[in-house]
Amino acid sequence: MSRRPISVSIDRLRGKRPDAGTARRLPGDERSCPRCQSHFRADEIDRNCYVCAVCDYHFPMTARQRLDHLADDGTWQEIAGELRASDPLRFVDLQPYTERVRSAEAKGATEAITSASLAIQGQPCVVAAMDFGFLGGSMGSVVGERFARAAEEAVAQGVPLISITASGGARMQEGVLALMQMAKTIVALDELGDAGLPFVMVLAHPTTGGVWASFASLGDVTYAEPGALIAFSGPRVIEQTTREKLPADFGMAERQLEHGHVDAVVDRRELPARLGRLLAIFARPAHDEAQSLASQLAQNGSERAARVAQALPGLSRRLRGRPGAEDLNPHPADDA
Amino acid sequence: MSTSTSSSGRGGRFVRRIADRLHHTETATGDVWDAIQLARHQDRPYPLDYIARLMPEFEELHGDRLKGDDPAIVAGIGRYHGAPLAVIGQQKGRDAQDRAYRNFGMSSPEGYRKGMRLMDMCERLNIPLVTLIDTPGAFPGADAEERGQGGAIARSMMMMLRLPVPTVAVVIGEGSSGGALALGVADRVVMLENATYSVISPEGASAILWRDAGKAKLAAAAFKPTAANCYRWGVADAVVPEPEGGAHVEYDEAARLLDGYLSRTIRELQALPHTERRRQRRERFRRLGAVREVTGT
Ligand SMILES: [Zn+2]
Numbered sequence: 001m002s003r004r005p006i007s008v009s010i011d012r013l014r015g016k017r018p019d020a021g022t023a024r025r026l027p028g029d030e031r032s033c034p035r036c037q038s039h040f041r042a043d044e045i046d047r048n049c050y051v052c053a054v055c056d057y058h059f060p061m062t063a064r065q066r067l068d069h070l071a072d073d074g075t076w077q078e079i080a081g082e083l084r085a086s087d088p089l090r091f092v093d094l095q096p097y098t099e100r101v102r103s104a105e106a107k108g109a110t111e112a113i114t115s116a117s118l119a120i121q122g123q124p125c126v127v128a129a130m131d132f133g134f135l136g137g138s139m140g141s142v143v144g145e146r147f148a149r150a151a152e153e154a155v156a157q158g159v160p161l162i163s164i165t166a167s168g169g170a171r172m173q174e175g176v177l178a179l180m181q182m183a184k185t186i187v188a189l190d191e192l193g194d195a196g197l198p199f200v201m202v203l204a205h206p207t208t209g210g211v212w213a214s215f216a217s218l219g220d221v222t223y224a225e226p227g228a229l230i231a232f233s234g235p236r237v238i239e240q241t242t243r244e245k246l247p248a249d250f251g252m253a254e255r256q257l258e259h260g261h262v263d264a265v266v267d268r269r270e271l272p273a274r275l276g277r278l279l280a281i282f283a284r285p286a287h288d289e290a291q292s293l294a295s296q297l298a299q300n301g302s303e304r305a306a307r308v309a310q311a312l313p314g315l316s317r318r319l320r321g322r323p324g325a326e327d328l329n330p331h332p333a334d335d336a
Numbered sequence: 337m338s339t340s341t342s343s344s345g346r347g348g349r350f351v352r353r354i355a356d357r358l359h360h361t362e363t364a365t366g367d368v369w370d371a372i373q374l375a376r377h378q379d380r381p382y383p384l385d386y387i388a389r390l391m392p393e394f395e396e397l398h399g400d401r402l403k404g405d406d407p408a409i410v411a412g413i414g415r416y417h418g419a420p421l422a423v424i425g426q427q428k429g430r431d432a433q434d435r436a437y438r439n440f441g442m443s444s445p446e447g448y449r450k451g452m453r454l455m456d457m458c459e460r461l462n463i464p465l466v467t468l469i470d471t472p473g474a475f476p477g478a479d480a481e482e483r484g485q486g487g488a489i490a491r492s493m494m495m496m497l498r499l500p501v502p503t504v505a506v507v508i509g510e511g512s513s514g515g516a517l518a519l520g521v522a523d524r525v526v527m528l529e530n531a532t533y534s535v536i537s538p539e540g541a542s543a544i545l546w547r548d549a550g551k552a553k554l555a556a557a558a559f560k561p562t563a564a565n566c567y568r569w570g571v572a573d574a575v576v577p578e579p580e581g582g583a584h585v586e587y588d589e590a591a592r593l594l595d596g597y598l599s600r601t602i603r604e605l606q607a608l609p610h611t612e613r614r615r616q617r618r619e620r621f622r623r624l625g626a627v628r629e630v631t632g633t
Contacts, residue, residue, distance in 0.1 A: 043586050088569070090625035091558055093545040141625030148622065169533050170514075172545060175559045177572050179535040180624040182514055186493045187622045210535075213474075213514040217490035230487035232514070233476030237540075241476045250478060259482050 003175065031058050048267045049164055058225050058268055063129040070127060070272055076118035079126065080149040083142045084110060087174045097173035100135060109134045111142040112167065115150035117157065121276025123283065126154040126203035129164040132206070137167035139211050140174040144181025147215065151188035155195045160279055164202040166218045168234075169209015182214035189218055198282045200275065203230050203253065203262065221278060223266040224253035230261070350577035369553050371562045372538065374530035375510045379584035381591070383410050383468040385424025385506070389591035390586060390598070391416045399450060403483065406447030408439045408475070411454045413463065417599050422458050424451040424504075425633070427467035428509070441509075442475035445488035448518055452488075455495050463500040464602050472537050474515030486555040489518040496521040497590055497617060502605035504598060506576070507531040507563075508583075511542075523605050523617050525571065526597065527563035528590075534561035570624055577625040 031044040036055040040048075050059040061069075068074045071164055091097040101266070112134040117126050128150040132138045154161040170178040178316075192199055201219030203212075205228035214234050224230060231251035238244060249255050256262045266274050341528035374380070387394050391414030399405040411424045425444060447537045451467075454628035458465045474485055496503060496519070505522035506516040511533040527533060542548060583590035605613060 008340065082629050084628045084630050086626045086628045089558065089560050092554075093541075094547075132583075141627045144625055145627050156627075164582065172535050172541055174626070175535055176561060176566060179513065179517055179570055180571060180621065181531075182490075182517055183493055183497070183621040184624060185365040186490070186497055186521065188415055190497055190618065191493065210488035210514050213489040214493065215490070217484075218494065218600065230486075231468045231481050232489070233481065234475065238476045238478055238481075240543075242478075244478055246478055251481060261484060261487065 005077075015333055033059075042085070048275075049271075052266050056226065058227060059203070060132050060166065062109060062133055063131040063164075064109070066129040067114060067116050067127060069119065070120050070275070071116075071118035072120065072122065074126070076116035077152050079115040079117065080146045081110060081114070083145055085140055085142050085174075087173075088141075088177055089173070091173040091175070093173070100173070104134045107133065111139045111146065112139070112171075113143045113146050115146045115153070117153060117159075120162075120272055120279060123279035124159045125158065125162055125279055126150050126157070126159060127162045127164065130166045130204075130211075132166040132168075132204075133173060137165070137211075138169060138171035138178075139167060139181050140178045140245070143171070144184040145165075147181075147185050148188040153193045154197055158197065160190055160198045160200060160282060162275065163215065163219075164199045164204055165207040166204040167207060167210050167211040167216075169211055171192065181212065182210045184271065185215035186218075189215055196283055200265075200278060201276075202271065203228050203256075205229055208232065208234055208251075217261075222262045223264050223271070223274065224256060224262045225268055226253060226265055228253040230238035230256045231284070244321060340607050342497045352433055354567075359536045365526065368556045368560055368562060371530050372510070372532055372631075373546075373558050374582045374584075375532045377582060377584045378430060380509055381583050381587050382430075383396065383427050383508070385467065386424070386591050386594060387412075387414065387423060389588060390414075390595055391421065394423075397450070397454065400446045401453060402446070402449055404446045405613040406439075406444045406450060407437055408441055408443045408471070409450060411450050413454075413457075420463045421460075421602075422454050422463050424454055426466070426519070428470060428477030428618030439475055440479055441471045442473060443471060443515055443518070444475050444477075444480050445483045447487050448488040448492045452492055454494075455499055458501050458544060459499055462501055464606070465496075465499065465522075466602075467496075467503070467505045467522065469505060469507045469511045469516045469519055469535050470531075471512060472510060473513040473540070474518070489514045492518040493521045497621070498614070500610040500614065502602055502613065503617075504605070506594065506598075507533050507572070508549050508594075510534075510537070512537045521617070521621060523613055523620075524573045524601055525600075526576055527566055527572045528583060528594070529563055530582050531563055533563075533566045534559050568585060574600040586616065 030039050031042065031045060031051040032039050035057040036052060038052060038054040045059065050061045050065065067076045085101045087097050098132050113128055113130045115126065115128040128147050151161050169313045172178065189199055199218065201216055201222040203216060203224040204224065205225060207216050207228060207230050208231065212230060229251045230253060235246050235250050241248060248320060253262060253265045257265055343355055394412055394414035396410060398411035408427060409424060410427045412420050426441055427438050428441035429438035453464065474489060488632045503522035504508040505520045505525045509531055511531065513536055538552040538556040542551040546554065563572060565573055577593050579586040579589040
């Protein structure tokens with residue numbers, strides 16, 4: 001029971017696209033591909049970026065594995081790692097929410113998203129990576145807050161923000177406060193945009209519900225992993241509500257590309273190179289940055305200019321320190 | 337608690353009712369379920385009922401200028417206390433035929449895009465915006481997905497967040513899921529006394545969390561999505577009273593009570609510089625949530 005992701009509005013099992021986390025675990029260190037049944041040792045699969053070497057099936061990855069694979073030398077500094085879920089509603093469904101959180105934490109991750117500063121192929125950036133294995137990657141208050149802190153760190157450092165999503169949507173056990181995290185991620189992206197910094201999305205399987213209907217839809221550039229389900233409403237909900245019979249590839253990355261909702265379907269093994277190249281394209285030469293600061297100052301008045309100034313790494317540290325805990329009070333509702 | 341009562345008798349009763357609910361944190365299951373029934377009462381006033389009473393001069397606009405028109409969202413501009421006001425509202429139907437026409441209040445991407453078309457006009461012409469929220473959720477359909485349901489909701493939130501004009505979102509019935517929040521990123525978010533605001537409908541939660549369609553009452557009690565609780569959590573800035581027995585009992589009086597709150601709030605918001613409004617709007621949504629901090633990790 002505790003291994004089953006909960007609280008997600010998605011996905012029934014289908015032959016072609018197995019549910020994340022259901023890849024059969026073999027004795028010892030081996031895993032089998034749910035699509036072609038090939039067997040791999042754990043180190044083989046890790047070396048191949050958790051992609052099946054035979055059929056290219058993309059296995060689910062934890063956020064830590066994502067960051068290890070993307071970061072130059074595998075080194076990254078976590079942002080807001082000290083935040084943990086609380087239980088504002090004292091919520092109980094088939095199991096108390098606190099127990100669900102405890103058993104999810106026991107598997108190693110501290111929440112469904114991990115934010116970190118790192119460099120990809122020499123390009124500094126901030127990455128917010130989600131983990132479907134933690135309560136279905138659902139977005140509660142910690143996910144919203146860690147995403148917002150990631151965007152704020154990107155603004156402070158003047159670097160782009162990348163997010164990799166794998167989520168069933170809002171975390172229902174946190175009720176309407178979980179819903180409000182959608183708006184919080186929008187606020188974070190608004191600040192990032194005002195600082196003139198790009199937002200790059202990587203949609204992994206699955207990206208659904210409130211995550212797809214908030215920040216995940218707003219990438220300046222949006223990649224999707226092959227076979228990822230990307231949808232606001234999951235197939236089961238749609239079939240139950242409308243009695244429609246859905247095609248087998250409903251909502252899949254390849255179809256979303258056809259319908260114009262993503263820019264490219266990218267094999268995970270090519271992701272570091274693709275992201276590195278993209279960040280290099282976005283990067284501004286230093287003199288250009290100073291010039292753009294000057295023109296923004298001239299054109300846009302003080303609020304915006306201040307944000308732009310903050311976006312310049314050297315300048316930002318001189319103009320303003322990192323926000324201290326005393327002037328950030330983001331959790332008035334945490335009265336439990 | 338901010339209220340807009342003018343007659344002290346009614347007001348006194350309202351304040352007592354709300355204070356009562358606020359003091360009972362663990363609201364009884366029956367009370368929450370009663371509120372949900374009232375929020376969805378088939379005779380409850382819908383946006384067009386309020387619009388007809390608040391702004392007799394109203395021009396309804398149709399279509400997203402891209403694909404089609406969504407009858408589940410009404411949008412338009414009207415004369416309100418001597419000035420133009422834009423309204424975007426989620427409209428349900430009352431009889432069987434009308435309910436189907438309005439798609440049971442479930443909005444489509446065309447509806448959100450019609451709303452964004454209006455927001456764009458508000459920005460250019462400096463017209464304040466009021467949204468009226470009442471939906472069981474955005475429409476779950478394969479074609480709605482293809483036409484970008486998720487992106488439409490996300491962009492609607494972003495556009496509302498960035499609007500330079502005063503904005504007020506009113507949850508008038510049931511506010512469920514991202515389909516409601518798409519129109520909810522405003523300077524002030526208020527709920528009518530018997531409205532509800534939740535991450536999902538109790539029926540949806542029952543099927544997913546309890547794996548049993550029959551547990552909606554249990555789900556409602558767990559979510560406690562009442563106006564009083566949303567006020568406590570900071571999700572609602574104020575609760576607007578309804579006539580005794582609910583808004584469906586007396587439309588004129590329900591509209592009058594809403595009018596009192598709206599006209600005062602729009603005036604207050606207009607007194608602020610637009611940069612300050614935007615700063616406060618961002619700050620309002622930035623701080624919502626409940627987290628713990630651990631040390632020594
Ligand atoms: Zn395989």
